Amino acid sequence: MWQVVYEELQKEGLEFIAVAFDTGGKAAVEARIRSADIAERPPVLARLMGWSSALWAKQAPPTYLNLIDEAHVVGELYGMVNVPQGVWIDEAGHIVRPAESAGTADMVRHMNRETFEVPDEAVNRGIEIRNTYIEALRDWARNGAASRYILPPAEVRRRMRGPEEADVRAATHVRLGRHLFAAGALERAKHHFNEAVRLCPNKWNYRRQSYMLDPESIGQLNVTPGFWAAVDALGDESFYPPADFSHAK
């Protein structure tokens, strides 16, 4: 879905790298990346993800780099806690915006879980959040270091949630879990993913992955009762807090 934005912004000197946090590897992600699937994408995805119908109509197979990260290593390195999250890296290899929701918001929480319908009001707010994020990306692509959307180093650091003991331990469980998954030891793999979730309950990429390790669930969208129970348990907290652009004002 990012392809249409990429085609515009690559001309301005911005590269995209998509990283799939998917322990199921190629089998889990291939159908989502290759073109065959695109026309069949359920429209509810557009409504959930904040893509306007104009952008949704222009979806095309990605030409930007798509990498597969079976052990969620990039999540560990950059402090990403959910998908999709984005990080902005400048020409010198410095982080100018740390991990944050990449244009998504909590529309999934307004979805009817039987009919998958999402109320228009939530959809429209989602589109606004998505468009605001794209506009910020566009400004950075054009203006680079002069963009009002890049953050001063002190602000980048302030927004980074410093890793704690639980984070590095959870990441080690995930690495071992991924190794066991690849070796066919599914139950033990699940045990280590569950340990990671226990240590870092707010790392939704670990949690969402932990529900989707069984062979029949690889590559599927998560509508498991465990997932909904965890979303409900958030109460008033955000699942996807939108990117904070207050600094740019």
Next chain:
Amino acid sequence: MTVSTILYDDRTTAGLSADVDGDHLWLTPAELQQATGWKLEPEGLCRGDACVRLDTGWQDAQGRVDLAAFARYMGQPVVREDAAGAWAFGESVNARRDQLFSLEAPDFTLPDLDGKLHSLSDFRGKKVFLFSWGSY
């Protein structure tokens, strides 16, 4: 009990025969270097510019090194799955924190759908929007 697979940093080394003894994991210096990059030198265990002097009990009579004791000293998490003969060693909080707060984007190397490897550092000189997604 024997451990045949060690996950250390981003490397996975199979075909080892490290001995488990309680909380200890004994490797020959050659295996240690193969699995971790740390080399036994007269000064201690060395990798790159860093050397760590051997502490009491890190080496046994046969000259083997206790990787688990060394990792604990370095603040690295150790996660084990003895039935599968696999132990994983993570990054220490301090190392991870220093790396993140340096604001230097940490490099990584991952495969695309065709198995071809790509690194973030290939993109130096360009602005990069790095984003995660998942099939779930």
